[in-house]
Amino acid sequence: MATAVKSLMSVPILDLKAQYVTIKEEVRAAIDSVLERQHFILGPEVRALEKEIADYCGVKHAVGVASGTDALILGLRACGIGPGDEVIVPSFTFIATADAVSALGAKPVFAEIESDTMNLDPMSIAKAITSRTKAIVPVHLYGQCVDMDPLLALAKAHGLKVVEDTAQAIGSTYKGRQAASMGDVGCISFFPSKNLGGYGDGGMVVTNSEETARRLISLRAHGSVKKYFSEEQGWNSRLDELQAAILRVKLRRLDQWNSARRAAAGHYDRLLQNNSEILIPGRNGFGEHVFHQYTVRVQQRDAVQKRLADGGVTTVVYYPTPIHLQPIYASFGGRPGDLPITESACDQALSLPMFPEITAEQIEYVCDALQQAVKA
Numbered sequence: 001m002a003t004a005v006k007s008l009m010s011v012p013i014l015d016l017k018a019q020y021v022t023i024k025e026e027v028r029a030a031i032d033s034v035l036e037r038q039h040f041i042l043g044p045e046v047r048a049l050e051k052e053i054a055d056y057c058g059v060k061h062a063v064g065v066a067s068g069t070d071a072l073i074l075g076l077r078a079c080g081i082g083p084g085d086e087v088i089v090p091s092f093t094f095i096a097t098a099d100a101v102s103a104l105g106a107k108p109v110f111a112e113i114e115s116d117t118m119n120l121d122p123m124s125i126a127k128a129i130t131s132r133t134k135a136i137v138p139v140h141l142y143g144q145c146v147d148m149d150p151l152l153a154l155a156k157a158h159g160l161k162v163v164e165d166t167a168q169a170i171g172s173t174y175k176g177r178q179a180a181s182m183g184d185v186g187c188i189s190f191f192p193s194k195n196l197g198g199y200g201d202g203g204m205v206v207t208n209s210e211e212t213a214r215r216l217i218s219l220r221a222h223g224s225v226k227k228y229f230s231e232e233q234g235w236n237s238r239l240d241e242l243q244a245a246i247l248r249v250k251l252r253r254l255d256q257w258n259s260a261r262r263a264a265a266g267h268y269d270r271l272l273q274n275n276s277e278i279l280i281p282g283r284n285g286f287g288e289h290v291f292h293q294y295t296v297r298v299q300q301r302d303a304v305q306k307r308l309a310d311g312g313v314t315t316v317v318y319y320p321t322p323i324h325l326q327p328i329y330a331s332f333g334g335r336p337g338d339l340p341i342t343e344s345a346c347d348q349a350l351s352l353p354m355f356p357e358i359t360a361e362q363i364e365y366v367c368d369a370l371q372q373a374v375k376a
Contacts, residue, residue: 009365010312011353014193018357019257023249030245037241045244052251053204057170057178057186061213062206064239065220068167068189071203072100074237075185076135078205078215079161081106085134087163090120091322092342093139097165098323101137109133110324112339116282118142118295118349121341122150129154135161140169140179142318142351143195143261143292147284148174148182163187170196171258173287180206185216190239190247195261195292196254198243260356261291267360268294268352271367277374279348293318297348298374305350307373313366316351 020027034045046064054062065071081087083105089097091110098108112124120138136155138146155162162183169179170188180186190202205216218225223234265281272278279297283289295318298304305315322342324334336343352366 008312009362011314011358011362011366013314013316013351013353014355015357016192016197016355018355022357023253026249027246030249031242034241034245040241042238043241045241045248046239049239049244049248049251050204052248053188054206056251056254057206058181059186059206060208061210062204063213063216063220064244065203065205065216066237066239067201068187068191068194068203069096069100070220070235070237071187071189071205072096072137072163072165073103074216074219074235075163075187075205076100076104076106076137077219078207078212079135079163079184081135081161084132086130086132087135087137088125088128088133089137089323090139090141090342091324091339092118092319092345093141093165093323094167094319095323095326095328096167097137097139098329102328106134107132108323108329110322110334110339110342113141113342113345114147114282114284115341115344117144117284118282118345119144119146119284120151122147122154125151126154129158129160133158133160135163137163137165138183139165139167140172142281142295143169143172143290144281144284145169145172145174145179145287147286148177152182167191167194168292169290170194171254171288172290175286177287181208184209185212190243195258195290196247196250198247198250200243202239202243202247204239257356258288258290261354262289264354264356264358264363265289265291265294267363268367271364272296272370275371275374278370291354293351294354295349295351296370297345298350298370299348301348301350304370304373307376308366308369311369311373313369314353317349318351319349320346322346 050062085106164186166180167189190198223232
C-alpha cells in the first residue's frame with residue numbers, strides 16, 4: 001500500500017449505479033411485466049417474494065409490508081405489544097427500533113452494547129428486565145447477528161417475545177441459523193441502501209407461527225382479513241408489486257453480493273489491523289457477517305471524517321447520538337454516562353465505503369487516506 005495519497009480519488013459510501021449496471025435488463029423486464037399485468041398491490045410478485053424470503057430465511061411465513069419501520073411496528077403488535085408494556089432495545093441503533101415501540105404506546109428500555117461488536121449485550125438485557133417487560137428487540141447491527149442463545153434463554157425464562165431487527169443483516173447467520181429466523185418474528189428492511197434493497201421503501205415480517213402470520217396479514221390491511229370488514233385497529237402497510245418484482249431479481253444475487261462484501265471486509269482488515277489507532281470491526285465468531293457496514297472506531301472521529309472528505313472519501317457516522325439521549329426521550333431522564341459503552345461508540349464509530357462492487361484500488365485508497373487522517 002502506498003504511504004501517501006498521491007492523486008485524488010472519489011470513493012462513495014455506496015454505489016448503487018455500479019450494481020444497477022449488472023442487473024439492468026432483468027430489472028427492466030421485471031418492471032415491464034408488472035406494468036403489463038396492471039396489478040400493483042398484493043399481487044403475484046408479492047406472493048412469490050414472500051415465499052422466496054421465507055424459504056431464504058428458513059421460516060414458514062413471510063408478510064410483505066411498506067417499510068422496515070412498519071415491519072417493526074406490525075411485528076411488535078402481532079406479538080401483543082401495547083400501551084404500558086416495556087420493550088428492551090439497544091440505544092446504539094437507528095431511531096426506528098425504539099420509535100416503533102413508542103408508536104404502540106409501549107416504553108423502550110435501553111440496554112448496553114458489547115464493546116467489540118457494538119451489538120446488544122445479553123448481560124445488560126438481564127439487568128433491564130422488570131415486571132412490565134414484554135419483549136426484547138435484538139438489532140443485528142452492521143450485518144452481524146447478536147449473540148442470540150443467551151438472549152433467547154432469558155426470553156424463555158421470563159416469558160418474553162423476541163422481535164429481531166434484521167434491517168441490516170439479511171443473509172447473516174448465527175450458529176447455522178439465518179438472521180430473522182430465531183425470534184418470534186423477524187423484521188426486514190428493503191430500504192435502497194440495504195444489502196437487499198428495493199428502489200423505494202419496503203419491508204417484510206417473517207415468522208414460524210401461522211397465527212402470527214394471520215395477524216400480520218390483518219394488521220397490514222386496516223385490521224381486516226375480509227374486505228371492508230375490520231376486526232381491529234390496523235395500518236395501510238403493503239409491499240407493492242413493483243418493489244417485489246425488483247427485489248426478486250436482486251434476491252437471486254444476495255449471497256453473491258454478501259460474499260463480495262466479506263471479501264472487501266477482509267481486504268480492509270489486512271490493511272488496517274496493524275494500526276493501533278484504528279479499531280477494526282469485531283467478529284463474535286458465531287456465524288457469517290454480511291457487512292452492511294464496515295465500521296471502524298477512531299479517536300477524534302469528526303476530525304478524521306473531515307480529512308477523509310477532503311480527500312474524496314465519503315464516510316457516514318452510524319450513529320452519532322445514542323437513543324437514550326435523543327430529544328424524543330428526554331422525559332425518560334437519560335443522562336450522559338448511563339450507557340458508557342454505547343456513548344463511546346457514538347463518539348468513535350465511522351463507517352467506511354462498503355458495497356459489493358468496491359475495488360481493491362478503492363479500498364487501498366480509503367485505507368491510505370484513513371491512516372494519514374488518523375496520524376494527522
